[in-house]
Amino acid sequence: MELGDVFTIRLLTARPTVVAAAPESVAELLEADPASAHAGEARRSVLPFASPRSIFGGDGAAHDEAQAHMAPALSAAAVDARREEMEAIATRHAEALPRDGTPIRLLERVREVTDEIFVRVVLGVRDERLVARLVGSIRHMLRTPGNPPVTLPGPGDGLAGALGQKLFERRQAPALAALTEAVGDEGRAEELMSLAMAAQEPPAIALTWVLDRLGRDSELAEAYLTMPDGEAADAVVKETLRLQPPASAALRKLTAPRQVAGFDLPAGVDVMVPSTLVHRDPRGFEDPDGFHPERWCATPPPHAPYFPFGGGARRCVGEHLAHAELATVVPAFLRVARPVPLAPEPEPMVQRATVLVPKHGLLARVPLRNR
Template identity: 25%
Template sequence: MQNVSPLPPRLELPAVQQSLLWRARPYELLRSSRERLGDAFTLDLGSHGTYAVFSHPDALRDIFSADPALLHAGEGNVVLKPLLGAHSLLLLEEKPHQRERRMLGPAFHSRRIEQYGARVLEATLAALRDWHPGQSVVIQDVMQRVSLNVILTAVFGLEDGTRADELRERIQAFLNDSKFNLGNLGQLREEHQSEAWAAYRRGLERIDALLLEEVRHRRELKDSERGDILGMLLAATYEDGAPLDDGVLRDELMTLVVTGYETTATAIAWALHWLHASPGALERLHGELRALGPEPTPAALAGSAAPWLKAVCQETLRLHPIIPVVARRTQGMCRIQGHEVPPGVTVAACIYLAHHRPETFAEPDVFRPERFLERAYSPFEYLPFGGGVRRCIGMALALYEMKVVLGIVLSRFELAPLDPQVRPQRRAVTIAPSGGLHMRIERLRS
């Protein structure tokens, strides 16, 4: 019989200090804890509770294959409820989650994703239209504009116009505000707020109104043939034939906005950073892009003709997964790799540490895209979008957008980094290059 121990060893730092490190320097906290305590350790994150952190592939297998009734992911994401709403896929549990995921799944099927190619191309070219040699740009900001335009067209079916323009401006203002921080979102539902927070909440209420207005407008048009995700959801029904009501649609649309706005943009920024820190990898990518022609299509960039581009994206997501951990709240005693985790503890599958295991990835801190051409990794060794039944439903769209945007940028422009030192910096929902990654446009590529 396997020996069973209680929670993994605890980090001996005050809870306040652990919480501050988690907010400001999460990579440093995770790495130092593993160095002191091993693959499994326990953090005390103050108001966020006790976190049992695991990163060994066997532990991740236990977590992602556990009964969903035993490990609740929605409770691990509860900090997002004031923003996303109770009907968000990220907050639902068990059967409601399964039902909603089946409803949303077809919109993110790989064959459907390919139909968004023209919209990704158009959004990227629009963002690059004003680029010229000698200009300096903040890559994170540019890529967030691209991601938002992809969301407005591929998700909402919105083209340029008054409603699209206001929604774009409101979303950018809300998500770029310094108050948009996972540790602060609880203040959105507090009754007694400062004027700054009251104004911030009014901004969210206006976004809600615009989303509901668009839902009702599309219902009146009875138009589900545009090929966008909102159209698919309007045409979808539950098993009993009932459609999704306006509140459910609002929450799912807001979830797609929040999870898609910053995440893909951050991944592209990290890819550009690592490529320009690795001249050999960049030159190999330029050669692959040249072979696709002067203006490679989205299908060519996202397909089998660009294996190095795909490997670059995979390696970027290994070094900097979209989020460093995925959280589950235990509903009963749960056994994970020989540890008995009691109810009420947050189990954290640490993707960041799993991706930096030297036993799995030789030279884990080195940017080596070729490792993904040399071998395949199990879903418990490499898991940039999480795992199990809660794996990110937008994974295929995120990878597709990343490959296409990165390919378009590098096939048209030569860039040079301007930041003397780039470090990981906590943003709202991701960990991005410090300062947003400043780069100079050197010249247009012929």
């Protein structure tokens, strides 16, 4: 069925959403004045538990205040200064992988690494007892069996929403208490809840997919290992995030009417800018479904819209951290326990709440030569 570049979808727990997949409207939407296109409000329609006081779920002054609190810890300088520590965390987790040939779900293992990096590097927690409590409670809060394609219903979703809210409150209570102990203030802890979520799953998915590609191509893995900040590694990361973007879309709620690719959209509309569609648009990328890292080394590299981290004023604030993780965690795993995927082809992507994950969490095995 041909839907065109702009169409409406209706999701179970979210209101009707206009999908805008026209390449020419991507920058215009993402870089719109944040007052006329609310990212926080739009995200809360799919993640109803994100606090309106958080960087992720807030808009206007509330967003700016929450962002100012975290900007120093997430700056390139602060993050780069902790790279050795990140590598040490990843090495310890890689060393703990099963040595008896048992298949593992790599994504689950990598989530443990990103949780610990968040607690130690971003929150700066030093007390080992509190580190263990925070990592455990964040994991508990976010653990969900399987890949439910929709998020929990929340406020505004009737009886199911009221029940969902109760369930989530119960689940998040230990993490909220631990975060309150870490930062000494319940309001600040509430701001950090969605940051803990954003710092776990998207980078864990990105790391997992990059390890998947490198587990299939030893030459590429060696090139990555030799220079994790070099051009070849960067091209692998870019191409992986093009084909397998952890966040399937950037969202904005229009607070003023706007023309998008020739359509007049009224105020109040939720707009989704889907990286999954635009990154595979043959108008922008040759052989769009093929994995060709070399396209990013060409002169000039592709000029098509490419936005795994979103864009504009609401672009991902964890991008430096994500790149530092890709440059430290991946080499640590490659050195210690290079996981080899079990499936002959990359697992299909499936929707898990608001992100896209490998269908089986990337089933892999650590080969004998690494033991």
